[in-house]
Amino acid sequence: MSLPSLNQPFVEGSVQTRVGAVPQVSSSLAWADRWGSVKARWGVGRMHYTIDSGLYALGSPDGHSPVLVTANYKMSFDRLREALPGRQAWILVLETEGINVWCAAGKGTFGTEELVRRIASSGLEQIVSHRELILPQLAGPGVAAHQVKKLAGFKVIYGPIRATDLPSFLDSDLKANAEMRQKTFPIGERVVLIPVEFVSALKWTLLMLPVFFLLGGLGGPAGFWSNALDYGLFAVFALLGALVAGSVLTPLLLPWLPGRAFSLKGLGIGLITAFIFTAFRAGNLDGWPGRFEIVGWFLMIPAFSAYLAMNFTGASTYTSLSGVKKEMKWAVPLEIAGGVVGLCLWLGSRFTA
Amino acid sequence: MGQLTYLKNVVTLELDEEKCVGCGMCLIVCPHAVLSMNNGNAMIEDRDLCMECGACARNCPTEAITVQAGVGCAAAVINTALGRDASSCCCVIEPAEDQGAQVKDPKESSQASCC
Structure with missing residues (x-):
């Protein structure tokens, strides 16, 4: 038997069972829990935001209380208990190395094997008199319900996708309606994903900015630093614009952007961004150097934006691997070509007489 | 807003209706309502909504569903x-x-x- 530690900050007490003291938690989150979610959303310590796996008591459950299964990503655990005010339930936490239910199920760590192992190591059979487990529907890619029944004797019941639908699921005889079974991707869900996308792309962009700033100083009509403050500084703003277009505006406006491929969506918003930014350089359009520079940015901004948008497929809730591979076959070469040709035009423009 | 659809005609999902026993587990686990019931058997209702997560195949007791998950x-x-x-x-x-x-x-x- 292995029980989770009682010395975790969110544990409020313990419930005595035949197998020992099971940590007790409540449905109300503390300030520290909420701050932890905010940090994880911004990518701070996100890969290590874990709790001990094993059995927990929500409120004061008894042998007839339902058993809910979740991942040991603290945010998953918090969303689950937060959704169940005033309820008594057992929460069985699987070891997924701090990964949420859906991703861990896809990876196999939230899987049949781990579930069967955790049922045994938690002593669940001695704690509850029934033989039913409620799993999030999104555990489906990892857990084979019929095998769990065969191997551990527990019947897997797939609950709703969203924890917030659990109370009504529990109150309606463990039946989920069609709406509870569909994964949508509404704006609120997309917005909370933006910080992680933005921060990870920003790290790479911040490395590029000084390089572009200095490259902006090369050649050109004036001295190095005045060129850098002209062409280089514009490059910095243009790259930040492309970053925002691809990693912020694309997720935000996803359903309304034209095209099915994410690269196309990013390309569209990238072109608009290029229009807006190059409008500030329109004064240079009467000479070839100015024209080359503008065309260069018309290639680089959309290429960068399309690339970042393409990477949002991983966070989205409806892209298939076959589709992503098909998209990448044409999108990656075009993104690279756009970036390289654009860069050459931009650099070359200052060496054009 | 309804379901978002990704690229058309790329999905590897296949259903062998001979093997299907009509238990309905695939309908339960599918997050995009790709499958439906037709005369006691599962059928693919809207293939282009499939995201190849593999939940249906994993939970099919008779291996009637295949997908490159x-x-x-x-x-x-x-x-x-x-x-x-x-x-x-x-x-x-x-x-x-x-x-x-x-x-x-x-x-x-x-x-x-x-x-």
Whole structure:
């Protein structure tokens, strides 16, 4: 038997069972829990935001209380208990190395094997008199319900996708309606994903900015630093614009952007961004150097934006691997070509007489 | 807003209606209502909504459903192509292109990467 530690900050007490003291938690989150979610959303310590796996008591459950299964990503655990005010339930936490239910199920760590192992190591059979487990529907890619029944004797019941639908699921005889079974991707869900996308792309962009700033100083009509403050500084703003277009505006406006491929969506918003930014350089359009520079940015901004948008497929809730591979076959070469040709035009423009 | 649809005609989902026993588990686990019931058997209602998560195949007791399951994540595809291993991250890419396997066990996959 292995029980989770009682010395975790969110544990409020313990419930005595035949197998020992099971940590007790409540449905109300503390300030520290909420701050932890905010940090994880911004990518701070996100890969290590874990709790001990094993059995927990929500409120004061008894042998007839339902058993809910979740991942040991603290945010998953918090969303689950937060959704169940005033309820008594057992929460069985699987070891997924701090990964949420859906991703861990896809990876196999939230899987049949781990579930069967955790049922045994938690002593669940001695704690509850029934033989039913409620799993999030999104555990489906990892857990084979019929095998769990065969191997551990527990019947897997797939609950709703969203924890917030659990109370009504529990109150309606463990039946989920069609709406509870569909994964949508509404704006609120997309917005909370933006910080992680933005921060990870920003790290790479911040490395590029000084390089572009200095490259902006090369050649050109004036001295190095005045060129850098002209062409280089514009490059910095243009790259930040492309970053925002691809990693912020694309997720935000996803359903309304034209095209099915994410690269196309990013390309569209990238072109608009290029229009807006190059409008500030329109004064240079009467000479070839100015024209080359503008065309260069018309290639680089959309290429960068399309690339970042393409990477949002991983966070989205409806892209298939076959589709992503098909998209990448044409999108990656075009993104690279756009970036390289654009860069050459931009650099070359200052060496054009 | 209804369901968002990704690319058309790319999905590897197949259903063998001969093997189907009509238990309905695939309908329960599918997050995009790809499948429906027709005269006591499952049928593919809207293939283009499928995201190849593999939940239906994994939970089919008679292996009537096959799909090349994986995570539709461009970063993971890139990392796999570059031979990078980022096992601390959440996405995973199938290891080989063996056609027709039921659900690939992600445990066998050595290359995992991030989304």
